[in-house]
Amino acid sequence: MAKIQAPRGTHDILPPESRHWIEMERRTHELMRRWGFEEIRTPMFESEELFVRGVGQGSDIVRKEMYTFTDKGDRRLSLRPEGTASVARAAVEHGMLQPGRVLKLYYQGPMFRYDRPAAGRYRQFHQMGAEVIGSAAPVADAEIIGVFWAWLLEMGLQGLTVRLNSVGCPVCRPAYRERLRDFLRPKLEWLCGDCKERFEKNPMRILDCKVPGCQAEIVGAPSTLDSLGEECRTHFEEVQACLQAAGIRFEIDPGLVRGLDYYTKTAFEVHHAGLGAQSAVGGGGRYDGLVEEVGGGSSPGVGFSTGLERILLALEADGVAELAPPARPDWFVATVNSDARDEALRLVTALRRRGAAEMDLSGASLKSQFKQADRLGAAKVIVLGPREIERGVAMVRDMATHQENEVPLKELYTGGSESA
RNA sequence: GUGGGCGUAGCUCAAUGGUGGAGCACCGCACUGUGGCUGCGGUGGUUGUGGGUUCGAGUCCCAUCGUCCACCCCA
Structure with missing residues (x-):
């Protein structure tokens, strides 16, 4: 097609x-x-x-x-x-x-x-x-x-x-138009074709003409302001x-x-x-x-x-680069394998009531999910895997400091901990 | 509406009429549950479209569409 x-x-x-x-x-x-x-x-x-x-x-x-x-x-x-x-x-x-x-x-x-x-x-x-x-x-x-x-x-x-x-x-305005026509009439033959047309319809436009010959002819024309x-x-x-x-x-x-x-x-x-x-x-x-x-x-x-x-x-x-910078997610919820999907969905839904949260939508590897999080400028990545879910916690990585902490899921849901 | 320039990968651009490439971006790999940097590899093009000339066209010619510049006009 x-x-x-x-x-x-x-x-x-x-x-x-x-x-x-x-x-x-x-x-x-x-x-x-x-x-x-x-x-x-x-x-x-x-x-x-x-x-x-x-x-x-x-x-x-x-x-x-x-x-x-x-x-x-x-x-x-x-x-x-x-x-x-x-x-x-x-x-x-x-x-x-x-x-x-x-x-x-x-x-x-x-x-x-x-x-x-x-x-x-x-x-x-x-x-x-x-x-x-x-x-x-x-x-x-x-x-x-x-x-x-x-x-x-x-x-x-x-x-x-x-x-x-x-x-x-x-x-x-009509009075001015007439004064302008009176001024231009003797010079009419020297004006460009467009201006000859403007003479009848809208002589004021002649003042705006960019053709050098016309510019020369309108020198000394009566000004709108004087009229x-x-x-x-x-x-x-x-x-x-x-x-x-x-x-x-x-x-x-x-x-x-x-x-x-x-x-x-x-x-x-x-x-x-x-x-x-x-x-x-x-x-x-x-x-x-x-x-x-x-x-x-x-x-x-x-x-x-x-x-x-x-x-x-x-x-x-003017070189103004960014009127509005991109929105950066506060959290990226990453999953180690597909078993963590439902928990991730629950968590990201809860987080979005408090701020901007993202998760992977393509079934990508954990490494790729970190790349996504980095590209989006996410402040923190929350890792959910079998090791975490079993114990009711998540690994929270601060992307700027590279610090990782285990945080109870309960705190992530309620926003009760500063570490999240 | 008039005159002119330009259309090649998602982006920016190469390619004396003789097999279409690079950088960036994207995906993957570098001991298998961790981003940026580096290295290696990979995906991706009916060269805007349609005709014509030629043994052979991204390259030359015509048309068409789009875009940009000047004029015009205006925002």
Whole structure:
């Protein structure tokens, strides 16, 4: 039979790597508890419409990266490409948004995008993210960037940079777009093909273009920041003041434009130096129009998301060897021959109520059982053979000191002796 | 989606077009009821897959799948 491989862009998470995932999740829950966020778990597929409206028709994600299918009931469904739209949908659907109430939620799980795979980019990948919904205040933006920053430090990462920008709001953005078009129109013929297209659809993306010719043409272009309306400008200044108060360093990056259509005002990304082309470990921003877009009342929000595979790659680049060391058994119960099997089973069952205990499952020789115990890093090996069982004792060997003592079985069962 | 690199044992890698190897890992033996170190031995490959060229292909050609890099985009 021909082998079946995992689909392109997907990957199995195997031991010992799965230990790192367990540890990341454990630290996430613990940190979020301290920051007062509660977990929300939403479906991995949703109506296609949710993402079309939420993430945006114009975004690359919706235009070419969604896994969309029709189910047996003729519903158009999409595997979720990101988490925020689902959180907003669930908050609206369950009436969690009441005027004056601030919701703090986090989520964690697989996301799906039909993208060409590369290092740090997969078709099924995992994100963790958090949202503050119900507050338009700058301190909410700082709360999100702050919890993200704390989370990154909790994972043990170094060499991180926060880039911050404001992309304006539906009031001031159109005005800025026009100013930018006016500036670029005389230079249009010198721009690359992609940028000529962007000129009509999304001229702000031109600022992000990597083509050297375009870079030269945009010198002196009006900055988003100079074109912010009064409200957006004040908000941006206040966010910066809050970040300074919270002790978070950042760089202003006027070229930072995010790929999801729902962002307003604050946009940010965090980059890691050791990651190559896919250097963003996460990002986010404010989305004051999203809740309304998915059918709720007007409710402002701000959030972040981070890619867990990239976090692991960044940790590797930082030389963090082990997020979580292997679990070592306290005891390995070894049998001299098969007559001791039942006693060993009884004993290992009893020991497992108090700690981690292992026994041989393959009928291996005593020597081989010691090798197993050594490989597992067991602290002690308990030897059961005819000589011991007859007298109601077991030989207990300390693997570090090589000391062996006879211990009555009764004590091993009750944990009554220090020697066990 | 565009351009390019790479697919050989579980892992990391060798093999001028001429009988596919090594290290690590795994299993066993070294006076038979005891681990790590050492020595010796062993298991393990339809060379990603399918075609083609050739007396002969891991090696050359085509296709396909996968992977990696850059672009794009982003996490």
